Amino acid sequence: MxxxxxxxxxxxxxxxxxxxxxxxxxxxxxxxxxxxxxxxxxxxxxxxxxxxxxxxxxxxxxxxxxxxxxxxxxxxxxxxxxxxxxxxxxxxxxxxxxxxxxxxxxxxxxxxxxxxxxxxxxxxxxxxxxxxxxxxxxxxxxxxxxxxxxxANPIPPLTADDRTILVIGGAGYIGSGLLPRLLERGYRVRLLDLLLFGKEPIAQVLHHPNLEIIQADFRQVDKVVEAMRGVDTVVH
Incomplete structure (x- = not known):
């Protein structure tokens, strides 16, 4: 209800x-x-x-x-x-x-x-x-x-000055609303998520050239270390 x-x-x-x-x-x-x-x-x-x-x-x-x-x-x-x-x-x-x-x-x-x-x-x-x-x-x-x-609207190649943001849990209820906004502003976004609910919540940005997806549990330390490389900001 x-x-x-x-x-x-x-x-x-x-x-x-x-x-x-x-x-x-x-x-x-x-x-x-x-x-x-x-x-x-x-x-x-x-x-x-x-x-x-x-x-x-x-x-x-x-x-x-x-x-x-x-x-x-x-x-x-x-x-x-x-x-x-x-x-x-x-x-x-x-x-x-x-x-x-x-x-x-x-x-x-x-x-x-x-x-x-x-x-x-x-x-x-x-x-x-x-x-x-x-x-x-x-x-x-x-x-x-x-x-x-x-x-139709390809994003130009990013330079070293562009920021990369790691979003942990970005395919969830809040994260799926945040991802499109970050991508629209030109950020390179790396998503770390176990995808328990599949990719449907982020289907609209799934093929975005600036989105990288790492399917893993954030409790896996080695995956978190891998996801952190080259990242400027973390959103958990």
Whole structure:
């Protein structure tokens, strides 16, 4: 629930919420249509279509509310540590499955017309595919854009007067925010980090020419000595 308290409705966050909710609503609608076509094989009349539309209208609002709360609590919109780690896709899959499990229990308890079980499974599958695919697509284009910017704005070779900064733990929650700022100011940055959460938190600067990464634990004295060579400043 800590991520719900940290939620701030900026324009970017609102767009991501709307995109997720649109995928949920579309998944549920497609699942209902597929069930209608499969169950009645083209014999649906206006009354049957109206009944399906009623089931959709009564349940989709509940589904969207549940998925929003579960997604927000899972750190989707506050970029929680687990959501930014190498296990991001697992966190997304877990959130989708949890949301549909809660939804299935809710529609069973509420005095509404329950959607068919096959609709729940199909809708959950479509939502899972769409949410995973959308995040994979965004990650891909962020990497492409980072490479394009690096090629379009190459940094001139550093001289002996330029400073080298060692950032210990630079792929963590604070360090991942510090690295881009140091690199933008022209510093040569050496990162010493065990990368427990993977390289996703620093994906936007991963291919920066002035970034050197040493994957090691700062408790390894030999690695710290190696990382300290030629360094002017240390940020722990």
């Amino acid at each position: 800590v991520y719900l308290k940290e939620l701030r409705l900026t324009a970017d966050v609102i767009l991501r919420i709307l995109a997720d909710q649109l995928m949920v609503a579309a998944s549920f609608a497609v699942a209902m249509v597929i069930h209608l076509l499969w169950a009645y094989r083209g014999a649906a009349d206006a009354a049957l279509l109206g009944a399906y539309a009623k089931i959709y209208g009564e349940n989709v609002v509940i589904l969207m509310a549940i998925t929003f709360l579960v997604f927000a609590a899972s750190g989707f919109y506050t970029r929680g540590r687990a959501y930014q780690s190498r296990y991001k896709m697992l966190v997304v899959a877990q959130a989708v499955m949890l949301a549909y499990l809660i939804f299935g229990f809710a529609v069973f308890m509420l005095p509404l017309v329950d959607p068919p079980r096959s609709v729940l499974f199909a809708s959950g599958f479509f939502t899972l595919v769409l949410t995973l695919a959308s995040r994979a697509w965004v990650h891909y284009w962020d990497s492409v854009e980072a490479r394009r910017k690096a090629k």
